Amino acid sequence: MAIKRAAVLAILVVIMAAGTALATHTSVGLTSTLLGRGSWDRAMFNDFRRELRSMRWAEGSDVAVVKATLAPGGTTDWHGHPGPSVVVVTAGTIRVLEPTRRGGCRVTDFTAGQAFFHEEGAHNFVNPSSEGTTEFLVTYFAPAGPLLVHEPNPGTC
Numbered sequence: 136m137a138i139k140r141a142a143v144l145a146i147l148v149v150i151m152a153a154g155t156a157l158a159t160h161t162s163v164g165l166t167s168t169l170l171g172r173g174s175w176d177r178a179m180f181n182d183f184r185r186e187l188r189s190m191r192w193a194e195g196s197d198v199a200v201v202k203a204t205l206a207p208g209g210t211t212d213w214h215g216h217p218g219p220s221v222v223v224v225t226a227g228t229i230r231v232l233e234p235t236r237r238g239g240c241r242v243t244d245f246t247a248g249q250a251f252f253h254e255e256g257a258h259n260f261v262n263p264s265s266e267g268t269t270e271f272l273v274t275y276f277a278p279a280g281p282l283l284v285h286e287p288n289p290g291t292c
Contacts, residue, residue, distance in 0.1 A: 170202065171272045173223040173250030183252040186219040187276065197279055205229070205262035205269040215284045216255045218277035223250045227269030230261040232292040240292035257286035 196218065205211070205227075222229070224245050233241045234257060244263070245251055262269040275282050 171223040171225040173225075173248055175250040175252065179252045182254075183219060183221065186252070186254060197275070197277055199275045199277070199282055201273045201275070201282075203271055203273060205260065205271075207262060207264050207266055207268065209262045209269070211260040213257055213259045213286045213288045215257050215286045216253075216275060216277060216282055217280065217284060218255055218275060220253045220255075220276065221250060221274045222253055223272045224248065225270045225272060227267045228263055229269055229271055230263045232259040232261065233257070234289040234291045238291055242292070255284075257289060259288075259292065 203211075222245070224247050226247050228244055228246045231241075231243045231245065231251075231253075233243075235241050243251075260271075
């Protein structure tokens with residue numbers, strides 16, 4: 136039941152974040168602000184759905200939305216999360232560094248207008264620009280408690 140609630144809540148958060156009004160033409164006093172919108176491919180969406188289905192938290196989960204910025208050359212440092220997240224890049228570029236299971240490093244760039252699903256494992260976000268700020272929105276799906284877990288640098292990236 137908690138998984139169904141988390142999935143329904145996730146869908147509502149995505150709808151609200153996309154600026155979709157949850158009312159008919161008869162609404163009164165409604166304002167909405169599109170904070171960010173990004174596209175992602177079907178395979179990434181299916182991975183996200185699979186990750187939500189596998190959540191086995193005893194009494195449900197939290198949903199948190201964070202707006203973050205990285206200065207030119209900035210980094211989040213190595214960290215993880217206790218659950219999956221969806222990231223929408225609203226300005227600039229995010230370079231995602233993730234250790235691979237074979238001891239290597241996967242480096243992926245996402246630019247403004249792109250969205251991506253992110254698993255809970257160790258990763259580091261970097262702004263590769265020497266001039267422009269990177270801005271992004273992160274929607275976390277996690278059990279109650281801290282959203283950030285400090286991870287050591289794996290030494291492969």
